[in-house]
Amino acid sequence: MDIVHHNSGAWDQQSKQGSRWSQPVTSKEIEAARNGEWNVILTPNKNVPHCWFDSLPGKNLLGLASGGGQQIPILSAAGARVTSFDNSQEQLDKDQNVAQQNSLEIKCIRGDMANLSVFADNHFDIIFHPVSNVFVQDLRPVWQECFRVLKNGGRLLSGFMNPSFFLFDHSHADKTGELKVRFRLPFSDIDDLSEQEVQSLVDKNVPLEFGHTLEQQIGGQLQAGFLLKDFYEDDWDDESTPLNKYTTTTIATLAIKLL
Template sequence: MDIVKHNKSAWDNYVDKKDRWTIPVSEQELENAKSGNWNIVLTPKKSVPYNWFPDLKGLKILGLASGGGQQGPILATLGADVTIFDNSERQLQQDKTLSDKFDLGIKTVQGDMKDLSVFENNSFDLIFNPCSILFVDNVLPVWKECVRVLKPNGILMTGLINPISFQLDEESLKLIYKQPFSDLHSLPTERLEELKKNNEALVFGHSLTDQISGQLDAGFSLTNMYEDNWGGENGMDEFFPAFIATRSVKRL
């Protein structure tokens, strides 16, 4: 099965459904950003600390799998030179619409996050990758591509998911799926067919080894992290934070 093609269609569909991650920021939020009052997320609820960012003026930023008009327009309003790369054309259109309306200069590129060959080596100062690696079957090529396109000392900010959250049944919270989880191989056939029929994005629960050690092996040094949850929207919030945000730097 072509996962990239399927998930592209699913996210195009989510834009039509007005999924929470497809709703662009408002004009008021952009005005607030100009006054220094802004926030963007890598995970559902917690804002990324300001001290994770260098001076944004003129900074070349790649918003990786970051379509939807939620992060790129804020960063561009703050003076960054922003490129948004996403699998979904409809998600990219959300950024393009705001960019055209407010003259933000955002560039948009459609593609698979495991293949950033459209960009030259050492092209960006910072990569902002909100929680999205769950939509690729193998995360290791993503880290390697991130290292390649970042300049030395370039920063990678990414949202990760604790793999145990995929192994639990969402209703009973019982541990029923083995690691590594994959919609393709872990779910009963009838459930998988239902997801495909409803054009739902298919997900993969990557090990912490692949998510964190994978960054280190690719050439990053981990400099900071924090945990986050669904904000009370999921029963597992009562037991553990399902999300992890990391800040890493490309080693010289």
């Protein structure tokens, strides 16, 4: 199965249906960002510390799998020179629509986050990469490509799922409210679910997911050459998962490219 192609179409559908991550910011929020009043998120709830960006005005920033008309237009309005790179054309269109409505300059390119070959080496000052690598089978090329396209001293701001999330049978939890450990890590929809369960996801055009270990997430960044500078955890909400009552479900990291 072509995972990249399937997830592209699945996210197009989610975007059209107005998922939480597909609701564009308002012109009022854009104007506030122009005046220095802004916040963005890598994870569901916590705002990213402004110090993680060092400074934004004039910086060349890549929004990696961050489409949807939310974070990218805000970062553009705050002064960054922004490129949005996403696997979903619908999500990119929302970035572009907000840009056109508010006289922002945002370059939008559709593609796979594991292949940034359209960009030269040492091209960006900042990469902003919210929770999204859950839709990628192999993280190694993602981190390697991020390292390649960042300038020396560049910053990689990433959000990702807490691996513990994927231990549980969330389909069972949705039906019963009971958290039941079912899977080993790392997790893969296509390898760990039954054929019938996978086919049901495909038929419903639901994005296919992969639960990566901390070694793959944090160790992968370090192995690509990054140095880890900061870290925080975040929760979600009880409606999204009953696991939220017991532990944080997402993680954010700030990594630096130093040669």
